[in-house]
Amino acid sequence: MPDGRKTFDDYDQADHPDSPVVRFGPDAALRLESGAVLESWQIAYQAYGVLNADKSNAILVCHALTGDQHVANENPVTRKPGWWPLMVGPGKPLDTNRFFVLCPNVLAGCMGTTGPASMNPATGRPWGIDFPMVTIADMVEAHMRLVDHLGIHRLFCIIGGSMGGMQVLQLASSYPDRVFSAIPLATAARLSAQNIAFDEVGRQAVMADPDWRGGRYLEQGTRPSKGLAVARMEAHITYLSEAALHRRFGRQFKEHNHPDFSFDAEFQIESYLRHQGVSFVERFDANSYLYITRAMDYFDLAAAHGGLSKAFHKTPTRFLVISFTSDWLFPTSDSRVLVRALNAGGASVGFVEVESDRGHDAFLLNEPVMFKAVQGFIDANAQMKGIA
């Protein structure tokens, strides 16, 4: 890059990330829900704060679709700050002076945890489209291998928004005795038909790009950048609300006050979206995008358990569910379904619907009510557990 930024193309985070990595060999192979087995794989993560003597102060942060482990430190690819600076850090709701905060890159990701951009040890070439399909449950199994590796039996809290929230729900359901408290934000216990539809359009945009090369672009030296940019642009619209778009961009033209009668980016919203598309492809692997969206599509806790309340039957975990009024991708109604099921399962559950017109992305932004709710929940639970 002319400005010295590193990009996905010239920075091999997939195999050699700028993060701690734990490697697993055939003795610790990862059997996936599909039946496929990863004989040798690795997980990359970031950690903040100090694990206390009885290892009772660990918080697991689960990232969303295009997130990564760099939650509270500069991202080594974009050179931008971490993605949740107001949530994680000294004195923040997830206070790194008190807690050991752990954030792993998800399975099928491209920032150091094994995924389609990683080297396939069987061939010496990138996995590409030969990478096995993964699910949210598989991501959670990988996380728990890391948690085991660190010697943590019980997580004090697990927290995440959007697909991160799906991991939170899956983990709490699969390992109720290993999670003291859980905070799913802006999420749902199953992906809606509309969201599967948006995911599918994004995947078709990537796969329609001839530079995708049937999924083998890494070995062939191309990148489906145009297709991935279109996918990102589409997805980005769904992360915002019409109100937020209207306030920020409205119908403002870029340069004058009138049309230029061209297909260039004449409206500010067009420039913004194009920028989102172009900057995304610099940091994300297209196949990872396909695999991770597919994992989200498959997520359906109720179907997996014959009813959502059964997924949380007699769970000892304490829940705080948070939704946002203008989130139309994971609307409050999804959170209400979850809260009812948790109540029916006998869980301890709090629910906060945050008034915000910023859409789905609100969970990443400065929403004081969200921070207060998380802070209060964390503090009360820490007191209960005797964490100083």
Next chain:
Amino acid sequence: MPDGRKTFDDYDQADHPDSPVVRFGPDAALRLESGAVLESWQIAYQAYGVLNADKSNAILVCHALTGDQHVANENPVTRKPGWWPLMVGPGKPLDTNRFFVLCPNVLAGCMGTTGPASMNPATGRPWGIDFPMVTIADMVEAHMRLVDHLGIHRLFCIIGGSMGGMQVLQLASSYPDRVFSAIPLATAARLSAQNIAFDEVGRQAVMADPDWRGGRYLEQGTRPSKGLAVARMEAHITYLSEAALHRRFGRQFKEHNHPDFSFDAEFQIESYLRHQGVSFVERFDANSYLYITRAMDYFDLAAAHGGLSKAFHKTPTRFLVISFTSDWLFPTSDSRVLVRALNAGGASVGFVEVESDRGHDAFLLNEPVMFKAVQGFIDANAQMKGIA
């Protein structure tokens, strides 16, 4: 096509449509809002019923983005019925036993009215990307040339949904004395930032397809079918509601009750969307899609008049505005803005919000309340005008 269907590729509707055509030469050149001039152009249309002696019973139907003039007859390309069979026909709300119903293909369309797929007389090759940009006002000017040609001074009614509704509003604003009544459905007086954003993603999908060939694919013998299919898939999601998608498809798999762990169309919603994409490219020109979405982007009656109520100041036209509760592309709030402006302008205006969970496409479907509202409005106005 193996099944004998004709497709856009082998059926030149653009220059030689299966519809009546009116041709205009340099003496009737069309000056566009951009300043460009179409020296020679044509308009294709369908008509139903009989124009009465004083030419007072004409209804102009304006079609939406991907519609055409075949409102109540078999479509010559798809061999499917017309797109508004429950609205237009003998005994229907737009009763062809009483009214002369006229539906022109829009300017920049690909079904016989001059557009980017038409032959450029200056070069003998298809216009392609050299076609001048058009606006909703330009489409309306073209319609009025046809109306003039047919010797109709005053239209009894103009009606249309979505982009058709934009034409209705533009025409009523530009020619108040030539429109007795107007029915805009599921529309708005300006396109929202979110809708500009969706349009832009669709255009980028088309333009990212290397077969688009910088817009000159018709002369080079290619078609950007993959890109156009992605654009259509994305747009199609916005035409439906989450409730409609959930009821019709939910999370149902196509074949089994469990994932196959592949990128094939495993969910029913995926098959449905792919089908929408594939069948659309058989009947629609990709450049027409670019030009017509751009025309929608530019539409902003308030900006053009320094206030929306000024666009309808002292209008004699009688309005019936119709919206649908689950339409999130052109939500009821857009119609309320319009109704307030019409009232402020002193117009006679009725407003019906139809309770429906079918989203934007509801205006094309069997919505009895919509038909009753239109029927009542038409009948009352016909009585007032003495139309038998």
